[in-house]
Amino acid sequence: MVSPFRQILQTFISGKRRKKMASGSSGSSKQKKGFSVNPKDYKLMEEVGHGASAVVHLAIYLPTKDVIAIKCLDLDRCNSNLDDIRREAQTMSMIDHPNVIKSYCSFAVGHKLWVVMPFMAQGSCFHLMKSAYPDGFEEPAICSILKETLKALDYLHRHGHIHRDVKSGNILLDDTGEIKLGDFGVSACLFENGDRQRSRNTFVGTPCWMAPEIMQPGSGYDSKADIWSFGITALELAHGHAPFSKYPPMKVLLMTIQNAPPGLDYDRDKKFSKSFRDMVALCLVKDQTKRPTAEKLLKHSFFKNAKSPEICVKKLFADLPPLWTRVKDLQDKDAELAMKGLDQEAVSKSEYQRGVSTWNFNIEDLKEQAASLDDDEILVEGREEDEFFGERLRNRASNRGQVSLEDINGKEKVSDAFNLTASPVEPATPSPEHGVPQAKAKSVRGQTHESGPLSRDISLTNSNSQKGHVYARPESKRRLAPSSRVEPSFSGALSLPKRASENSFSAPSKSSGGVRDSLADKSKASVVQTKGRFSVTSEYLDLARARPLRKSTSVSILESRMPIKELSSRPASPSPPSSPSFIMPQLQNLVLQTSKQQELIIHLLQSLQATEATDGSPNGKLPLLPRGSDINGIVVEPISSVRERLLLNKISELQSRMKEMTEELEEEKSKHTQLQKQLKTLLSYAEAFAEE
Numbered sequence: 001m002v003s004p005f006r007q008i009l010q011t012f013i014s015g016k017r018r019k020k021m022a023s024g025s026s027g028s029s030k031q032k033k034g035f036s037v038n039p040k041d042y043k044l045m046e047e048v049g050h051g052a053s054a055v056v057h058l059a060i061y062l063p064t065k066d067v068i069a070i071k072c073l074d075l076d077r078c079n080s081n082l083d084d085i086r087r088e089a090q091t092m093s094m095i096d097h098p099n100v101i102k103s104y105c106s107f108a109v110g111h112k113l114w115v116v117m118p119f120m121a122q123g124s125c126f127h128l129m130k131s132a133y134p135d136g137f138e139e140p141a142i143c144s145i146l147k148e149t150l151k152a153l154d155y156l157h158r159h160g161h162i163h164r165d166v167k168s169g170n171i172l173l174d175d176t177g178e179i180k181l182g183d184f185g186v187s188a189c190l191f192e193n194g195d196r197q198r199s200r201n202t203f204v205g206t207p208c209w210m211a212p213e214i215m216q217p218g219s220g221y222d223s224k225a226d227i228w229s230f231g232i233t234a235l236e237l238a239h240g241h242a243p244f245s246k247y248p249p250m251k252v253l254l255m256t257i258q259n260a261p262p263g264l265d266y267d268r269d270k271k272f273s274k275s276f277r278d279m280v281a282l283c284l285v286k287d288q289t290k291r292p293t294a295e296k297l298l299k300h301s302f303f304k305n306a307k308s309p310e311i312c313v314k315k316l317f318a319d320l321p322p323l324w325t326r327v328k329d330l331q332d333k334d335a336e337l338a339m340k341g342l343d344q345e346a347v348s349k350s351e352y353q354r355g356v357s358t359w360n361f362n363i364e365d366l367k368e369q370a371a372s373l374d375d376d377e378i379l380v381e382g383r384e385e386d387e388f389f390g391e392r393l394r395n396r397a398s399n400r401g402q403v404s405l406e407d408i409n410g411k412e413k414v415s416d417a418f419n420l421t422a423s424p425v426e427p428a429t430p431s432p433e434h435g436v437p438q439a440k441a442k443s444v445r446g447q448t449h450e451s452g453p454l455s456r457d458i459s460l461t462n463s464n465s466q467k468g469h470v471y472a473r474p475e476s477k478r479r480l481a482p483s484s485r486v487e488p489s490f491s492g493a494l495s496l497p498k499r500a501s502e503n504s505f506s507a508p509s510k511s512s513g514g515v516r517d518s519l520a521d522k523s524k525a526s527v528v529q530t531k532g533r534f535s536v537t538s539e540y541l542d543l544a545r546a547r548p549l550r551k552s553t554s555v556s557i558l559e560s561r562m563p564i565k566e567l568s569s570r571p572a573s574p575s576p577p578s579s580p581s582f583i584m585p586q587l588q589n590l591v592l593q594t595s596k597q598q599e600l601i602i603h604l605l606q607s608l609q610a611t612e613a614t615d616g617s618p619n620g621k622l623p624l625l626p627r628g629s630d631i632n633g634i635v636v637e638p639i640s641s642v643r644e645r646l647l648l649n650k651i652s653e654l655q656s657r658m659k660e661m662t663e664e665l666e667e668e669k670s671k672h673t674q675l676q677k678q679l680k681t682l683l684s685y686a687e688a689f690a691e692e
């Protein structure tokens with residue numbers, strides 16, 4: 001049965017198509033051609049990219065043999081988010097700027113929405129860096145890429161749009177050196193509902209690129225948020241990765257809010273021109289009102305001598321293999337890591353760093369994380385941020401906190417959640433006109449001519465609809481991958497499903513993989529909306545103030561009572577504690593917090609015991625830890641045992657912390673007494689001296 005959601009979508013899309021086919025689209029000559037909305041007219045080829053909610057394929061439009069790209073968005077994952085899909089399709093189809101990717105048309109195919117757009121043969125800057133420029137590009141290329149991106153932003157801002165996901169992964173390159181900004185999944189229109197909105201309040205983006213004002217619910221943000229992300233993208237292109245990219249999202253949020261903005265300030269950055277460094281510094285000002293507009297930034301001296309992309313960008317990929325081979329190599333590398341089962345953190349990190357951060361949070365988890373982060377640690381680790389945050393942090397950051405960061409490294413767990421049901425890959429028969437090498441271009445059978453429900457080849461054969469990603473992988477890997485696939489461990493506070501469509505967890509980001517399920521279960525009950533990277537739970541959600549979530553590819557948190565603002569607005573301590581009167585209240589605060597946490601744990605344990613009792617556990621007590629089940633030779637602990645273990649660990653950790661605190665408190669007390677004695681003695685000396 002066709003869901004009402006799909007019916008609305010079909011109506012919307014066909015309406016769009018009628019308009020489009022009648023009027024044609026503007027832009028390049030290719031864009032003037034009509035593209036049908038019949039999936040049989042398209043042949044899907046190699047995968048050339050994937051994001052949080054979509055897989056992008058090279059494709060051929062059979063009637064004209066045009067090479068195009070098709071972004072296949074998973075509708076099942078967006079079922080409460082029609083607005084966002086509509087917005088993305090609408091925005092993309094209305095666009096008319098050489099530096100912004102537009103869509104030719106879009107239509108539903110089974111459970112997917114296909115968005116037809118120009119194929120950008122060299123993929124994203126992110127992919128290019130990952131394949132061949134791990135330390136970033138040379139300044140002339142950066143300048144050229146940034147200038148074209150800025151033109152795109154200027155265009156969008158002038159038309160009332162905020163892109164909200166500016167990053168190297170969304171800057172696409174063509175063979176000719178042409179540069180286009182893509183992915184409007186999270187873009188927002190400032191003119192929605194006819195009224196210009198001064199600023200927005202939803203929390204959207206990818207943490208490393210996110211402007212501080214976006215992270216602080218209630219503060220509101222506007223197109224200047226894109227300028228911050230643009231500055232971060234500049235650093236990304238200069239270093240090969242975004243600042244803070246090695247840190248878990250919650251930490252990135254706090255570091256962005258509390259620390260001095262990143263910049264090109266270190267020895268390794270001396271190779272860059274002063275005008276480049278100045279330009280970045282202008283973008284990365286915390287006060288959004290002080291950031292320049294895109295239009296103004298375009299006039300900055302850094303861009304005055306920008307070379308054309310054909311000259312300095314084109315040569316970047318002159319000797320590289322085709323995009324699909326590079327993308328596949330990167331995927332294979334990740335798969336290898338996962339198969340080894342050794343370095344899930346590295347896999348997660350790689351996904352996270354590229355901004356394909358399909359993690360889910362619920363606000364409760366975020367609150368917990370925020371509460372458990374240690375500002376000191378943030379500062380210390382910030383210093384290690386590949387050398388280029390260090391000095392700034394030492395010099396400028398001042399906030400100090402109290403609770404030490406809990407151990408967030410979790411155990412890896414292996415699961416079959418990654419179900420590769422791809423059809424065998426067939427060699428394609430591309431037309432020589434569009435020059436797709438026969439050996440390299442492959443079609444994904446089953447997606448080529450399917451409309452309506454997905455064919456079995458590619459259907460979501462596992463009950464979990466999120467397991468239906470199609471991989472064009474060697475048979476050996478397809479056989480191996482499902483069993484060896486390592487689910488996100490959330491170590492390092494990340495919940496990074498290997499693939500976008502596996503995004504099903506409400507990630508207790510500091511917990512172990514083993515605990516994830518239980519916590520996911522826990523949060524499931526109160527989940528209000530699951531949007532790609534985030535789940536929003538009802539418990540801490542002020543529904544009255546809630547705004548609709550943005551597209552699922554984004555980090556999207558409704559305005560909430562998150563403590564971030566609280567934390568950020570905490571008055572900065574002027575210096576490290578130096579006197580007992582300074583230390584005492586802090587220690588008391590610590591002890592108070594610790595005992596509160598202990599109470600919480602005890603409460604949790606009690607409710608757990610109650611649950612176990614109703615489940616039939618003897619005498620309502622926690623049962624003995626059962627032996628884990630054995631799946632493919634890997635012992636998987638039952639959820640309840642892992643949950644117990646975590647709670648017990650937490651208790652003992654808290655107890656030992658409490659003990660330490662008490663000892664410290666005693667020590668401080670005795671220091672305090674001593675100091676008082678000394679003071680008394682000094683006073684009596686002073687008095688005696690005065691009398692004399």
Ligand SMILES: Nc1ncnc2c1ncn2[C@@H]1O[C@H](COP(=O)(O)OP(=O)(O)OP(=O)(O)O)[C@@H](O)[C@H]1O
Nearest residue numbers: 049050051052053054056069119120124169183553
């Ligand atoms: N037109 C295109 N031509 C070639 N490659 C593309 C094209 N569009 C997207 N890609 C590749 O696919 C990747 C994912 O696309 P996109 O960013 O649109 O997906 P998404 O699910 O919206 O991702 P995100 O996680 O960034 O929100 C891009 O990073 C890029 O490498």
